[in-house]
Amino acid sequence: TLRISWHTRFMRIWRHLLRPRFFRCISKKKISVFESALQLISHLIAVFPCSKYVTEEGQRIVGGVLIGTGLWIAVTFVMRNVLKYLLSWHGWMFNRHGSLSLTTKIWLVLVKVCSGPKPMLYSFQNSIPRLPVPPIKDTVRRYLESARPLMDDEQYKRMEGLAKDFEKNLGPKLQWYLKLKSWWASNYVSDWWEEYIYLRGRGPIMVNSNYYAMDFLYVIPTTRQAARAGNSIHAIMMYRRKLDRAQIKPVSLNRVPLCSAQWERMFNTSRIPGLETETGRASRVFISQSKHIAVYHKGRFFKVWLFYDGRLLLPREIEQQIERILADKSEPHPGEELLAALTAGDRDPWAKARSQFFSRGKNKQSLDSVEKAAFFVTLDDTEQRYDPENSVQSLDSYGKSLLHGKCYDRWFDKSFNLIVFKNGTMGLNAEHSWADAPIVGHLWEHVLSSDPVRLGYTEDGHCKGNPHPNLPGPQRLQWDIPEEGQAVINSSLKVAKALADDVDMHIIPFNDFGKGLIKKCKTSPDGFIQIALQLAHFRDKGKFCLTYEASMTRLFREGRTETVRSCTTQTCDFVRAMMNDKATREEKLKLLKVAAEKHQDLYRLAMTGKGIDRHLFCLYLVSKYLGEDSAFLKEVLSEPWRLSTSQTPLQQVDLFDIKRHPEYVTSGGGFGPVADDGYGVSYIILGEDLINFHISSKHSSPETDSHRFGSNIRQAMLDMLDLFQFDNKASNK
Numbered sequence: 001t002l003r004i005s006w007h008t009r010f011m012r013i014w015r016h017l018l019r020p021r022f023f024r025c026i027s028k029k030k031i032s033v034f035e036s037a038l039q040l041i042s043h044l045i046a047v048f049p050c051s052k053y054v055t056e057e058g059q060r061i062v063g064g065v066l067i068g069t070g071l072w073i074a075v076t077f078v079m080r081n082v083l084k085y086l087l088s089w090h091g092w093m094f095n096r097h098g099s100l101s102l103t104t105k106i107w108l109v110l111v112k113v114c115s116g117p118k119p120m121l122y123s124f125q126n127s128i129p130r131l132p133v134p135p136i137k138d139t140v141r142r143y144l145e146s147a148r149p150l151m152d153d154e155q156y157k158r159m160e161g162l163a164k165d166f167e168k169n170l171g172p173k174l175q176w177y178l179k180l181k182s183w184w185a186s187n188y189v190s191d192w193w194e195e196y197i198y199l200r201g202r203g204p205i206m207v208n209s210n211y212y213a214m215d216f217l218y219v220i221p222t223t224r225q226a227a228r229a230g231n232s233i234h235a236i237m238m239y240r241r242k243l244d245r246a247q248i249k250p251v252s253l254n255r256v257p258l259c260s261a262q263w264e265r266m267f268n269t270s271r272i273p274g275l276e277t278e279t280g281r282a283s284r285v286f287i288s289q290s291k292h293i294a295v296y297h298k299g300r301f302f303k304v305w306l307f308y309d310g311r312l313l314l315p316r317e318i319e320q321q322i323e324r325i326l327a328d329k330s331e332p333h334p335g336e337e338l339l340a341a342l343t344a345g346d347r348d349p350w351a352k353a354r355s356q357f358f359s360r361g362k363n364k365q366s367l368d369s370v371e372k373a374a375f376f377v378t379l380d381d382t383e384q385r386y387d388p389e390n391s392v393q394s395l396d397s398y399g400k401s402l403l404h405g406k407c408y409d410r411w412f413d414k415s416f417n418l419i420v421f422k423n424g425t426m427g428l429n430a431e432h433s434w435a436d437a438p439i440v441g442h443l444w445e446h447v448l449s450s451d452p453v454r455l456g457y458t459e460d461g462h463c464k465g466n467p468h469p470n471l472p473g474p475q476r477l478q479w480d481i482p483e484e485g486q487a488v489i490n491s492s493l494k495v496a497k498a499l500a501d502d503v504d505m506h507i508i509p510f511n512d513f514g515k516g517l518i519k520k521c522k523t524s525p526d527g528f529i530q531i532a533l534q535l536a537h538f539r540d541k542g543k544f545c546l547t548y549e550a551s552m553t554r555l556f557r558e559g560r561t562e563t564v565r566s567c568t569t570q571t572c573d574f575v576r577a578m579m580n581d582k583a584t585r586e587e588k589l590k591l592l593k594v595a596a597e598k599h600q601d602l603y604r605l606a607m608t609g610k611g612i613d614r615h616l617f618c619l620y621l622v623s624k625y626l627g628e629d630s631a632f633l634k635e636v637l638s639e640p641w642r643l644s645t646s647q648t649p650l651q652q653v654d655l656f657d658i659k660r661h662p663e664y665v666t667s668g669g670g671f672g673p674v675a676d677d678g679y680g681v682s683y684i685i686l687g688e689d690l691i692n693f694h695i696s697s698k699h700s701s702p703e704t705d706s707h708r709f710g711s712n713i714r715q716a717m718l719d720m721l722d723l724f725q726f727d728n729k730a731s732n733k
């Protein structure tokens with residue numbers, strides 16, 4: 001096999017070299033150098049004794065291959081390193097909005113040249129720079145700056161003392177170890193982040209960690225549940241095929257490539273509960289080639305093969321399989337109906353139950369089929385849809401259903417669940433440890449853009465094409481769950497249900513204005529919304545709070561996220577001015593500008609590895625490993641985030657025609673409340689005139705109310721726009 005693989009590799013290189021494009025790139029002169037080298041090699045070969053067994057033609061080919069390979073390796077090596085060097089510069093990000101400096105322009109051209117014509121998903125992986133560890137002094141300074149508006153003078157003085165002490169004494173030692181780690185690890189944060197933030201948690205992952213993505217808001221491609229499932233499952237499998245072949249175009253930010261590592265665990269993987277920690281890595285858990293999906297419907301689990309006769313089933317054939325499941329009237333086995341509640345409750349009982357009841361016989365087989373499936377599908381027996389007549393209640397119910405459902409009808413451990421409701425609406429619920437929302441969003445954009453347009457439906461709402469005449473049906477999974485097992489399931493469900501019932505969800509399609517008008521205000525849309533959230537929060541709770549805004553660090557290898565602390569001295573000044581009747585419009589505008597400027601600055605710092613929180617988090621872990629106690633780190637790490645926010649980016653704008661069909665676009669996604677008495681807000685900016693907010697909090701907190709916060713957000717957005725004195729009705733037209 002080794003020889004074969006070398007052979008194919010050579011053939012590939014050779015084919016690459018023979019592409020006309022390659023030759024066109026090489027000037028005439030270089031070709032003649034190339035040719036003379038070729039001759040030289042064939043002469044050399046002729047000198048060797050073996051030459052008499054090889055024809056002249058053969059010698060030329062061997063020579064060509066040798067030179068080609070050498071040249072190819074040299075060019076790739078040089079390009080890769082030049083690109084790596086180029087990508088470690090982040091000056092482009094600090095250009096003022098809309099204008100590019102000459103340096104940036106030249107730099108962009110160089111990046112483009114080194115990127116090659118048609119990069120594959122992982123083409124850039126070796127060129128993407130490592131995340132640098134920022135100096136402790138800078139991080140501490142930034143931290144103190146961020147803490148200032150949230151503390152009174154006395155508290156701040158105390159904190160400053162702790163911080164300075166840390167910077168001088170314990171800090172440098174921890175920093176030294178962290179630097180050491182950053183030299184050998186591909187990313188000094190990500191493995192710890194995954195383990196400590198996601199995998200070590202012992203509480204439920206439902207609501208607390210998993211998040212969801214929503215369907216179109218205003219269009220209904222079909223009302224047939226099976227047909228919608230048919231098209232979307234097919235679209236997801238097409239995406240997987242592209243992913244397996246690395247044919248997905250790498251995502252870039254202003255033409256700068258981002259790390260693609262997070263795509264690796266999208267399919268065939270599942271989180272597995274364990275007592276100490278858990279693992280979600282496919283390579284450690286499975287070596288499977290999953291050609292099937294697991295489907296849940298009315299308490300029963302099915303295994304559906306997606307390949308037949310060596311090819312992927314077509315949408316209508318998948319619909320046919322789903323129809324068979326919907327028509328199946330068999331009863332659930334004892335314990336089967338509520339089984340998935342195990343993945344929704346606390347982790348330790350699940351880990352114990354898994355080894356106790358699911359490690360042998362048919363239970364193991366069936367569980368394997370679920371965990372090793374390409375992904376999980378729920379055919380939900382409820383109806384969900386945005387109803388303009390009853391927009392608040394219909395969307396709240398829809399959001400809650402995607403976030404937690406009935407607590408036993410989604411497999412929360414699976415990398416993602418596709419949920420198709422009874423009337424054809426759908427959505428995703430994704431596990432968080434393997435990747436961040438933009439990766440799932442990328443898949444979802446692909447699905448939503450293929451579904452109604454490229455795949456389409458027939459007039460009566462079926463998938464196009466014909467059912468297969470002799471396709472074997474889905475396989476019902478068999479379970480034999482003993483009484484004690486059922487008792488564990490029941491108690492997990494109880495825990496999960498309490499959590500789910502407490503979620504206060506509110507979704508607002510905000511269409512008074514959008515990005516178009518915000519840009520006219522010459523502020524970044526994200527900054528504008530973040531400042532509006534600050535204003536809304538102050539009006540809602542009468543105080544400021546530590547605010548988390550997720551930004552990404554995928555400009556670095558294996559980067560995930562960094563926190564932007566978006567409650568700043570500047571935003572507080574602005575909010576106070578807004579609350580002050582005596583402040584003039586000009587004053588408020590000026591403060592808004594300053595606050596937006598500051599926010600953008602923080603955002604850029606976070607994206608370029610100069611944030612606060614990941615660095616402190618890692619220093620804290622080092623201190624734990626060394627058995628050192630730092631009062632400063634302990635305090636910083638235990639401060640609660642009472643406002644947790646995240647923008648869902650729309651990444652493949654070219655897939656959608658937002659101008660002409662603004663309704664054919666995802667409505668974003670959301671996540672559960674992060675703090676007991678705080679808010680979670682996720683928003684997506686769609687086209688020029690629409691922003692969707694997904695707000696969550698807990699009913700049990702007397703301090704919060706998602707609907708009240710929602711109307712505060714709306715009012716804050718409108719009040720801020722008012723400062724600019726546009727006639728917004730006129731510009732909406």
Ligand SMILES: *[C@@H]1O[C@H](CO)[C@@H](O)[C@H](O)[C@H]1NC(C)=O
Pocket residue numbers: 244264265266267268282288289290291
């Ligand atoms: C998942 O399964 C597919 C198809 O069987 C396979 O090609 C792919 O490599 C697998 N992916 C992972 C991450 O294991």
Ligand SMILES: *[C@@H]1O[C@H](CO)[C@@H](O)[C@H](O)[C@H]1NC(C)=O
Pocket residue numbers: 220223383384385386387394423
């Ligand atoms: C589901 O869709 C059907 C058909 O479009 C509609 O009549 C029904 O009201 C929807 N259900 C909900 C809960 O919106």
Ligand SMILES: *[C@@H]1O[C@H](CO)[C@@H](O)[C@H](O)[C@H]1NC(C)=O
Pocket residue numbers: 483484486487490
């Ligand atoms: C678990 O709950 C189900 C449904 O509420 C009930 O029928 C069953 O008896 C319970 N089983 C045990 C062992 O508690």
